[in-house]
Amino acid sequence: MNSQARITALGTYTPDRILTNFDLEQMIDTSDEWIRQRTGIRERRIAAADQFTSSLCFAAIEDMLQRYQKQVSDVDLIIVCTSTPDYPFPSVASLIQARFQIKQAGAIDLSATCAGFTYGLHLANGLITAGLQRKVLVIGAETLSKVTDYSDRTTCILFGDGAGAVLVERDPEQPSFHAAHLGSKGDGGVHLFRTGLSTRLLEQHGHTAEGKIVQNGREVMKWALKTVPTGMQAVMEQAQATLDQVDWFIPHSANLRMIESICERSGYPLEQTLYSLEYFGNTSAATIPLALDLGIKQGKVQSGDKLLLFGFGGGLVYAGLLITWNPHSQPGNRQEEINGAF
Ligand code: UT7
Numbered sequence: 098m099n100s101q102a103r104i105t106a107l108g109t110y111t112p113d114r115i116l117t118n119f120d121l122e123q124m125i126d127t128s129d130e131w132i133r134q135r136t137g138i139r140e141r142r143i144a145a146a147d148q149f150t151s152s153l154c155f156a157a158i159e160d161m162l163q164r165y166q167k168q169v170s171d172v173d174l175i176i177v178c179t180s181t182p183d184y185p186f187p188s189v190a191s192l193i194q195a196r197f198q199i200k201q202a203g204a205i206d207l208s209a210t211c212a213g214f215t216y217g218l219h220l221a222n223g224l225i226t227a228g229l230q231r232k233v234l235v236i237g238a239e240t241l242s243k244v245t246d247y248s249d250r251t252t253c254i255l256f257g258d259g260a261g262a263v264l265v266e267r268d269p270e271q272p273s274f275h276a277a278h279l280g281s282k283g284d285g286g287v288h289l290f291r292t293g294l295s296t297r298l299l300e301q302h303g304h305t306a307e308g309k310i311v312q313n314g315r316e317v318m319k320w321a322l323k324t325v326p327t328g329m330q331a332v333m334e335q336a337q338a339t340l341d342q343v344d345w346f347i348p349h350s351a352n353l354r355m356i357e358s359i360c361e362r363s364g365y366p367l368e369q370t371l372y373s374l375e376y377f378g379n380t381s382a383a384t385i386p387l388a389l390d391l392g393i394k395q396g397k398v399q400s401g402d403k404l405l406l407f408g409f410g411g412g413l414v415y416a417g418l419l420i421t422w423n424p425h426s427q428p429g430n431r432q433e434e435i436n437g438a439f
Pocket of ligand 1: 127132136313352379409
């Protein structure tokens, strides 16, 4: 891949309110032990009644601007990857354009569920590499708590709210992107959906939760365990590299048991895998940037590291990317400028 794009900055945000497994014990027939054993999740963050996906995006962008001393006034495209926009329209991206008074930017929301962030990065890279854009804001953000059926114990234990924002800028000298592999299995859509204008999937599923997430967790798990390890290999083949050259694997944080199986099947060490589910739950398009940020804050991810990101979820869709983490230096924490090419 002859990329010209570099990921230069990152910021994240999660709401203050915590919903623990013990809180859920008071709401449904479940237990902290069951949830931790089956998913690895301990707690998740829940947006306030007046906080929507745009609010989370604003806060993640502010975090990024402050940490990397960046500006977004010259961004020329905003891509918000979300399944829970404030409105069907206007887009969250347009709300961001207005909030930050960005003068000349295209604005779109991208719908690819838990693969949204990796799809968004792939598009940003493609558009910059083609010479069509110069500076793209990509955000994965969700307020899943607003579309979660808290009477369905098989789904409500999983989901939480959060946001992660990155800047992707033109930099032919130090590109971040090495390889990508995308795919979709549309006939599996019935296993994970939310009703919209049509309720056909709901009727097919025999469920009553209109407007809420409906999931057949076992089917999604089966698909993911088959698809992700193969997809990881496809990314590496495209990069003409091998998994042992990857410093950190960041899969979508849906379920720790699933991540363990993916690692086992692909032969990739769990110890070099980053996830955000333990304290944030499954935040769909936000899980990967949240996990990356945790890895950075814990001193695990260093500039120059090779990261294998792999998003997957409702659609069913997936997108895997091999990148170099080589952001611009953070003031007061000068990082080396490391060439990203393999
Ligand atoms: O980001 C989108 C992608 N989504 C996913 O990747 C989801 C993937 N799937 C999963 O994470 C798991 O399938 C779940 C966590 C949703 C479910 O875990 P599981 O190990 O597959 O459980 P199961 O559905 O096979 O259910 C086992 C038992 C059932 O009881 P019986 O029929 O064996 O008596 C369930 O009724 O566990 C029961 N159960 C629960 N028990 C206590 C289901 N949910 C709960 C619960 N608390 N919350």
